Amino acid sequence: MSESGFARRFCRSAATVLLPLAVFALTAAGLSAQSGDSEAGEVAAFGGGVMGVGSHPAVGGSVGLAFSRLAMLLVETSFSPLGSTSMRPAAPGAVLDASRLYDLNLGLHIRIPVRDRWAPYAILGGGALWNTFDQTVTGPGGSAAVSHHSNFDFGFHTGAGLRYYIRDNWGIRPEVKVVVSKQTYTRLSIGIFYVIPQSWP
Numbered sequence: 001m002s003e004s005g006f007a008r009r010f011c012r013s014a015a016t017v018l019l020p021l022a023v024f025a026l027t028a029a030g031l032s033a034q035s036g037d038s039e040a041g042e043v044a045a046f047g048g049g050v051m052g053v054g055s056h057p058a059v060g061g062s063v064g065l066a067f068s069r070l071a072m073l074l075v076e077t078s079f080s081p082l083g084s085t086s087m088r089p090a091a092p093g094a095v096l097d098a099s100r101l102y103d104l105n106l107g108l109h110i111r112i113p114v115r116d117r118w119a120p121y122a123i124l125g126g127g128a129l130w131n132t133f134d135q136t137v138t139g140p141g142g143s144a145a146v147s148h149h150s151n152f153d154f155g156f157h158t159g160a161g162l163r164y165y166i167r168d169n170w171g172i173r174p175e176v177k178v179v180v181s182k183q184t185y186t187r188l189s190i191g192i193f194y195v196i197p198q199s200w201p
Helices: 003-032
Strands: 041-051 055-068 071-083 094-111 118-138 144-167 170-180 185-196
Touching: 041 071, 041 170, 055 185, 071 118, 094 144, 118 170, 144 185
Parallel strands: none
Antiparallel strands: 041 055, 041 185, 055 071, 071 094, 094 118, 118 144, 144 170, 170 185
C-alpha cells in the first residue's frame, strides 16, 4: 500500500472513532457527567516532541468525556515524523527515510483536583501505533532498491500531566507520556484544552 493510501486509511479510521465520540460528548455528555460537576468533557490540541526513537516533533489532539471530577476518558490521535528512525529495527545494511509514526489511542485520566485551577492527573491507556517508512537497500553492484513499509504495533500508555484552568472554560495542559511498545519512548507536550459544559448546547 502506498504512503498516501495508508495515510488516507489511517485518517478514515481516526475519523470513524473520533467524530462519533465528539458528537456524543457534545450532545450527551451532560447526561453522563455526575451532579455537581461543572464540565462534561473537553477537546484539546497539543504540540511537543518525542524522545527514545530519536528526538522529533509531535502534534495531536484529543476529545474526552468526564465521568466525574476524578475521571475522564479520552480518544487521542498524534503524529510524529521520525525521519531515519523507526519503531522496529531496520534490515541489515538498509537506510531508512521518511519515517512517520501515527498513534491512535484510548486513555483514562485519573484526576486529582487539588485546587480550583490546578488538577494534576495520571494516565493509563493503550492504542494502535502505525509506523510507515521508506527503506533503501544497496545491492552488490551498487544498485539501490527502495521499498515502502508500514508496521502496526500495540502501545501501552502511562504518564502524568496537569490541567491549569486559565478561565472556567479553557486552560493549558502540560504532559509527560511514556509509550511502551517495540521501542519505549517518551512524549513531552503542552496543549490547550476547551471545557465542554454540561449545559451545552
